Each structure stands twice: as C-alpha cells, then as structure tokens.
Amino acid sequence: MDTVHNFSYGLLNPGLAYATSCLGAFLGLRCVTIARVYEGRAKARWLVMAAVSLGAIGIWTMHFVAMLGFSVPGETIRYNVPVTVGSMLLAVVVVGVGLFIVGYAPADSPLGGWPHLVAGGVIVGLGVAAMHYMGMAGMSMSGSMSYSLPLVLLSLVIAMVAGTTALWIGTWIRGVTATIEAAFVMAAAVCGMHYTAMGALRVSGGAMPNMTVSAVNDAAAVPGATAAEFLIPVLLVIGLGTFLLTLAISVSPSEDEVRTDAELQRRLEQLQRRLEQLSRRG
DSSP: OBOOBSOTTTTHHHHHHHHHHHHHHHHHHHHHHHHTTOOHHHHHHHHHHHHHIIIIIIIIIHHHHHHTTOBOTTOOOEEOHHHHHHHHHHHHHHHHHHHHHHHTOOTTOGGGGHHHHHHHHHHHHHHHHHHHHHHHHTEEOSSEEEEOHHHHHHHHHHHHHHHHHHHHHHHHOOSHHHHHHHHHHHHHHHHHHHHHHHHTEEEESSOOTTSOGGGTTOGGGSOSBOIIIIIHHHHHHHHHHHHHHHHHHHHSOOHHHHHHHHHHHHHHHHHHHHHHHHHHHO
16 A cells, blocks of 8 residues: 655645635635625525635635645656546535525525525535545546545535535624634635545555556556646636635625615615605695
8 A cells, every 4th residue: 555645745735725725715605695685696696606715716726735735655646637627616516506505595494594504514515525536536646546434434524514514604604804713614624624535545556447557657658637737727717716706705895785775775765655656646
C-alpha cells in the first residue's frame, strides 16, 4: 500500500482551502439572507446565486485547493476533465435543490419547517459527499484507490450535519458579522468532511481500471490533465466569478432596506386604492 500525503506543502493548502470555503459559505449565506425577503423570481435568483457560492466556491473549489497538496510518492496524478467539471455541476445542483426545499417551505408547515430543513440538509450533505467522491473518481494514477468504509460513513454523517446546520443558519441569521461567524463554522465542517474522507483513502500499487498494463510505469500515459493544465486555470476563472458575485452582493440592498421598500410600496398601493375609491364617490 502506497503512502498518501494530504499535506505535501504543510498547512498552506489546508489554510487556503479553509479560507476559500469561508468565502464561499459567507457569500452563500448572504445570498440566502437576501432571498428570505423576496418572493417569486427574485427569491429564486438569489437562491441560485447561493447554490453557486456554496457549491462551486465553498465546496468544489475548497476541495481542489486542498487537493493541490495531495500527493502519492512515485505517482503521477492527473484529472479527468469531464468528470471533474461534472463534480462541480453536481455540487451546485444538489445544493440548489436543498436550498429551494427550505427557501420555498410553506410558512405554516408543521414543526416550524423542520421536516423541510432536515430534508434539505440531508440532500445538501449527500451532495457535498457525492461531489467529493466524484471528484476523487476523476483522478487518474497508476495505483488503485480504495476506501475505509467506517471513515466514509463518518464523512457522510459530517456532510449531512454540515448541510443541515448551514440551512438552519440561513433561516435566521442577520447581519454581516453574524454571517462571517457562521461561515467560519460551516467552512470548518466542510473541511472536516473533506479530510475525514481523505483519511479513508487507500492507494495500492497497480493499474487503475481505466489504464492498460503497459501504462502502469509510464507517467506520460496516465490519462487526464495535470493540475497546472486544468485545475489552476479553472480556479482562476472561479476567482473572477467570485469577485463578480461579491460585487453583486455588495451593491444589493440589505435585508432591512428591502423590507422598508416593500412596506413603503404596500402603503403607496393602499393610498392609491383609497384615492381611487374617493374619486369614484366624487
């Protein structure tokens, strides 16, 4: 069995991965907070932005920033581009499903919405785990990967607890400071799930299922793209998207401002109806 290193550059990659997850969690929770005060398409738009923030930045980007510190001595590690991109789309879609379940839960739902919260949290958690293991399935190396079942199950539990906690926080949190604190907690849970799952990984010498025997000792024959060829450019693109998303959130009205505008609009409509009634009487 080969030795697996998850901290090839010391604490650099875990630190950057945690910071990335904090950023994605913060942006996602801010989008959820804003979505609470909207209805219809506006709510859906902000929930989609939250799904992209949490799925693509807080989970997927965090995963692959951490994976840049992953190495197996003597192994050339490459990435299957379609599978790796598919893992990002999976994370966004599944997180979005969980957010929409909670975001559109009826106000008078039983138990104060807890059934929707738990259902959404379990779905989000399974999405986090599925993204991780799909991303790992997109890796190519000459060795064969296997997993310790108890640690895999533990990573699933951590992911579902993290997903439920994130959605629960999104239902009540207000203010930038509280959102930052919540993002720290959520990012710690996501990173904890990641490194628990990585602790379950076992790499044994020999060919991967998608490799020929002649390619086992030929590093150039390992299929896929290297991190420099694929992951780093993609992370730069996501970084640009993160900047644009941050800009959109920063210029959007706050939750209190939206409520104030809605109340003002309601009063104006009432005043207009009253004037119309008086004009008809006159």
